[in-house]
Amino acid sequence: MKKTFNKKAQPKEKNVIITIKRLGINGEGIGYYRKKIIFVPGALPDEVVVAKFVKEYPQYIQAELVRIKEKSPDRVDFPADVNSEIGGLELAHLAYDKQLEFKRQNVLEALKKYHPRGYAKYKVKPTIPAPDQWHYRNKAQYQLEFNHGHSQLGLFAPNSHRLIDLPSMPTQSKATQKTERDIKKLIDQLQIPIANYRKHLDGIKTVVVRQSEATKEIQVTLITIGHKIKDLLKLADRIMKLDHVVSVYQNETDWRNPQVWGNKTEKLLGKNQITEEILGRKFALSPRAFFQLNPVQTATLYSEALKMLDLTPDQTLIDAYSGVGTLGILAADQVKQVVGIETIPEAVLDAKHNVKLNHIKNADYFQGSVEKILPQLQRSGLPVDALIVDPPRTGLAKSLIKTLLQVKPQTFVYISCNPSTLAQDLVLLSEAYDVRVIKNIDMLPQTPRCECIVKLVLR
């Protein structure tokens, strides 16, 4: 069939001068070109910039920053020797106090957009800063590829499949970064097969390195396409000799799975888990279990959440989306009992293990989705009088909100990592609950992301 050439769909190769009005939710500069919204990543409010069209859509224009003609006083130098295309540094050119204000504004904007009942009266507190603004991330997940005769291990440039080889990543902890580099050398030396997407040849595709802040233990997971990878055990043995590495796992996926992780995880060598410590409690972590990426600031997040919960000894606390059981275990000595609910089976096993590790007698964990398990537990007579929810970015399922509006827990705290889904969920929850205070915690400096803690008060 003859291809038709659609002239209109092509980017207009033109440079325009734009005054930036504000930042968008992903930290990109926003201006207007002939009344049409134009996104210029890397530009700041009040700057006058030269921007180049990348693509024009019916509703907006995507552009790239060519030059700054008038610079914002809030601009700081982007870290030297760092590829500015890497994701996760969207705000690295903005002064840190302004990043904190931006994150607070993001919450206010989301509330304004979805306007839950009484939102204008919510007190959105100033964002609590992170003590370390650089090298705070304790988990690295780098992709491995074979390109033009060389192996490459690194991160994809945003919205592309172009790998940036061993990037200098200034938010990544130095130890995890070094371990990734050392593993790359071993893969090259031992000539371990790398997944080949063109020829569909099995091999390693991702190298995950996670370190405990408290014990410094490092857990490595080699995500492979296919199970039998030549000399994988030999590689694991050499990895075990690297500084701080105590465990090496294989996670297996296949060519059809679009997700990074596959469903099968198997220990190759070393310990089952690494152990993290937060607020005096120990948390064993297996490779699949979620844990916050900034362990130092995690202590602040959890202690603020516990303060907001303000529990009493007669209560049953439901720790919904419980991960490895962190929040429930930290709260266990303040309540009668804790019941945690979590989908990932390995995380539930970790939570049960962590209960024992911390000599806790009044906490139990269930595997499954909160929307399914919570109504079942409630029907079986479990009192749902105190609740903490800490969902992923997608927020709460509508069916769960419906259940909560019937059950009406007296004590209710919501931890959110996405102001937009939070505001939408509050529209429904504010039918029965008032919101007075929202606390923002900066877990991921240099990125637009933020954690919010919300106390809901039954009307």
Ligand SMILES: C[S@@+](CC[C@H](N)C(=O)[O-])C[C@H]1O[C@@H](n2cnc3c(N)ncnc32)[C@H](O)[C@@H]1O
């Ligand atoms: C943001 S993490 C919070 C984990 C934990 N509260 C913590 O602080 O480490 C969200 C967790 O919810 C789990 N999850 C996602 N969807 C779920 C659902 N529908 N029901 C139960 N758990 C879910 C994820 O596996 C993940 O462990």
